[in-house]
Amino acid sequence: AQKITQTQPGMFVQEKEAVTLDCTYDTSDQSYGLFWYKQPSSGEMIFLIYQGSYDEQNATEGRYSLNFQKARKSANLVISASQLGDSAMYFCAMREAYSSASKIIFGSGTRLSIRP
Amino acid sequence: GAVVSQHPSRVICKSGTSVKIECRSLDFQATTMFWYRQFPKQSLMLMATSNEGSKATYEQGVEKDKFLINHASLTLSTLTVTSAHPEDSSFYICSAKTGGDSYEQYFGPGTRLTVT
Numbered sequence: 001a002q003k004i005t006q007t008q009p010g011m012f013v014q015e016k017e018a019v020t021l022d023c024t025y026d027t028s029d030q031s032y033g034l035f036w037y038k039q040p041s042s043g044e045m046i047f048l049i050y051q052g053s054y055d056e057q058n059a060t061e062g063r064y065s066l067n068f069q070k071a072r073k074s075a076n077l078v079i080s081a082s083q084l085g086d087s088a089m090y091f092c093a094m095r096e097a098y099s100s101a102s103k104i105i106f107g108s109g110t111r112l113s114i115r116p
Numbered sequence: 117g118a119v120v121s122q123h124p125s126r127v128i129c130k131s132g133t134s135v136k137i138e139c140r141s142l143d144f145q146a147t148t149m150f151w152y153r154q155f156p157k158q159s160l161m162l163m164a165t166s167n168e169g170s171k172a173t174y175e176q177g178v179e180k181d182k183f184l185i186n187h188a189s190l191t192l193s194t195l196t197v198t199s200a201h202p203e204d205s206s207f208y209i210c211s212a213k214t215g216g217d218s219y220e221q222y223f224g225p226g227t228r229l230t231v232t
Contacts, residue, residue, distance in 0.1 A: 033219045043207060045160075045223035052219070091159060095219060102148065102213060104221060106159045 002027045004094050004107035012113050013082050020067070021077040021110050023092030029053075032096050034075040035104065036066065039089040048090075051075060079112075087114045118144045120212050122224035129200055129231055137195045137227045139210030145190035146212035150221065151183075154207040166193050200231040 003026040013019040025034065032053045038046040051059045051066045059066045067076040079086055092107040119142040129135045139149055148167050152160040164180075166172040166187035174180045182204075184196040193212075197204050207228050211221040 035219075037223075043209075043226040043228070045209065045211075045226075047220075047223075050219060102219075102221075103150070103162060103165060104211075105162065108159045 002029075002032075002094055002096065002105050004092050004105055006092055006107035006110050008110045009108070010111045010113070012115055014115050015084060016081055018078060018080045019082050019086075019112065021079070021090050021092075021112065023075045023077065023107060025073050025075060025092075025094050027073075027094065027096070029096050032094055034066070034068070035093040035095070036064070036075075036077045037091045037093060037106075038086075039091060039109075041088070045091075049077065082114050084114050084116060087112060118142075118212075118214075118220075118222040120146075120210065120222045120224040122208075122210055122227050124227060125225060126228045127230070129229070131201055131231055132199055134196055134198045135200055135229060137197075137208055137210075137229070139193045139195070139212065139224050141191045141212045141222070144212075144214055144222075146193075147190065147215040148213050149187055149193040150211045150213075151185060151193075151195050152209045152211070154209060154226075156207075160209060163195075197229065200229070202231045205229055205231045 005024045034051045036048040049061045049064045063080045065078045089109045091109045093104045095104045121140045123138045151163045163178045164172045164174045172185035187193040209226040211223045213221045
């Protein structure tokens with residue numbers, strides 16, 4: 001069965017510093033996808049970045065990059081030059097690429113707080 | 117980008133009544149929609165997957181007679197919470213995806229249900 005683990009319930013970071021949010025996963029599938037979502041206090045889920053299991057390069061989207069270490073089954077999110085607006089809940093998620101239902105399961109989340 | 121709307125954004129209902137939540141894909145056809153439930157300070161839990169024109173597939177532990185899901189068209193899915201009780205109070209979020217193997221799911225803004 002799939003499982004996503006986020007071991008950091010909360011983190012405090014100084015503005016402009018880089019921050020790494022940890023995510024490990026467990027799956028027996030060879031093909032899968034990994035996501036990071038941001039959820040501000042308004043509740044909307046904001047897609048940040050995606051990494052396919054066969055992608056050889058780490059995904060990057062602006063200030064976001066995904067440190068994908070397949071052998072260790074980790075998919076950490078790195079936010080460079082953090083901003084006050086980055087304060088939110090962050091969820092790591094996984095999808096089986098060839099599931100007909102294409103379900104996404106979520107980790108427990110990390111609450112990131114940026115200090116001015 | 118693709119937009120998914122939910123209506124209402126907030127609803128308060130009395131215990132024992134039923135409440136319907138709508139999820140619409142505004143600018144694309146959603147062959148599959150997903151319904152999630154999120155308790156305060158917790159992660160998103162998948163409740164069910166609905167495909168247009170067919171019965172929804174419910175996750176283990178989710179009562180299908182309690183949470184009625186209808187996906188009558190390629191742009192609309194509804195979740196009806198029947199005979200609501202205070203423990204049904206939660207944040208309900210839908211997501212939608214197009215057909216094929218696209219990994220992208222688009223999330224609605226969520227509906228906060230309070231049962232008094």
